[in-house]
Amino acid sequence: MSELNELYQEVILDHNKNPRNYGVLEQADRRAEGNNPLCGDRITVFIKLREDTIEEIRFQGAGCAISTASASIMTETLKGKSLDEVGPLFQAFRDLVTGKETPSADSLGKLAVFHGVSEFPIRVKCATLAWHTLQAALQQRTDPVSTE
């Protein structure tokens, strides 16, 4: 059962129950939708930029604990970050959840709690939906994103 405990860590359960930065961001200048229809996960990511910095970021939607907590922790992590930092962080997060490598906890901060996902390959799509949706918002893509 230890793998389950690694997956459903307290931090993840807490963010699932009380997601941070949840709700519509009226002043958003970027937004995108993500949808994993087979799971029934839906998410909208809202971003307000100030020059090259993410000044405000929110999300709304419904999904499993992993996708909700991932979206919540993503918004916490990215608020105030410059756009240059997003790509490397996403890459490091993806490597973490797919078990490709173990990036140092320093570079990932709170995102490191998702290391348990790598033992559950089927759940990688849950963990990365918010990030793919964020990327689509930044690229100003209009087609809904899916990780299925």
Place this chain on the structure above:
Amino acid sequence: MSRVQHWRRGQPTNPGAAVLDLEAVRSDFPILKQRVYGKPLVYLDNAASSQKPQVVIDAISQYYETTHANVHRGVHRLSQEATEAYEGARHVVRDFINAAESREIVFVRGTTEAINLIAHSYGCARVKPGDEILISTMEHHSNIVPWQLLCEARGASLQVAPIDDRGVLKLDEFRSLLGPRTRLVAITHVSNSLGTINPMHEIIALAHEQNVPVLVDGAQAVPHMPVDVQELDCDFYCFSSHKVFGPTGVGVLYGKAEWLEALPPYQGGGDMISSVSFEKTTFNVLPYKFEAGTPNIAGVIGLGAALEYLRRIDPDLIQAHEKRLLEHATESLNSIEGLRLIGTAPQKASVLSFVMEGIHPHDIGTIVDAEGIAVRTGHHCAQPVMHRFGVPATARASLAFYNTLEEIEALAAALQQVRKVFG
């Protein structure tokens, strides 16, 4: 083939009554001995696909080891034997669903292909702009999308009979949607996501009063109850081998001979013709007109073995056992705090869809999987049903006759574990 008697007499409390011999049944299915994460496999995903008895696995390997050749082709010995085995399975299917004639049994890839075949052939021949196809809210996507494609191509429209909060078809509304423009009723016998058993006799009688033929999606019915297509008087009946303890990749379309005779072919190719020239091709007789190309010979033989296996077990015992499983599971699940069953029709097969307050079905699926329990999570290819009940997805435990009361207990305990994890 020695394991025949799957029932035994006498229980202390009910002397003389025969009950299903579960131990014997379970020993017929080798996969049920499997352990998952070191725990006994509890397989509760039978509506997605059921497991296979040894006799089916043996029939397929034996066919490949001793008999394989193409069917309906050669004068050589193996081809004759393969043809006999393949056509023998057609007789078994005919007998199993009590079709009037073997030529009314068409082998296809599965229920989905059977429905597409009728959508295509019947649609080309009979559906015109302004016509209507009538389905219900509880259909699987495979009994929705082929009709949408047909309606779009022919300028027809899709009508949908609603269901109530228990997941029961609203028969009055169904009746009022039947009209002079209705060309076909396509409806499921048993709902894959809700478990609802539809009142097929009434549905078919109502449609026939208006001279409307009826296609029945029987994929979820055949594994649970005896089906008699003549007694039902349906025009078409479709089911999949892999849900009825046979191999994947093969299914059955039953059609009344008068319909199959009248309809044009679905696919062109070898086997479905009697003569071909560049000027004119004449089609083969039934059922070969609808079986273009080399069929799934081993799959059909495996299906025949599965149905013969089922036929040796008293269907009343299977139904009584499944009823007990369903009652026990309904009670156990209802006692779990925050759990809501989706689909509470009074007439129900052993399918339990549910949601748990504040917990996404995927998280339920992952946690019970760690206990070796296989349930399905998601929309079950029935998104309109999810929409109807206002949920993005459900978890679903679907039971077969080889499941046990202990396995239901294991599921209930695992769901308590889910509650604990999520606090």
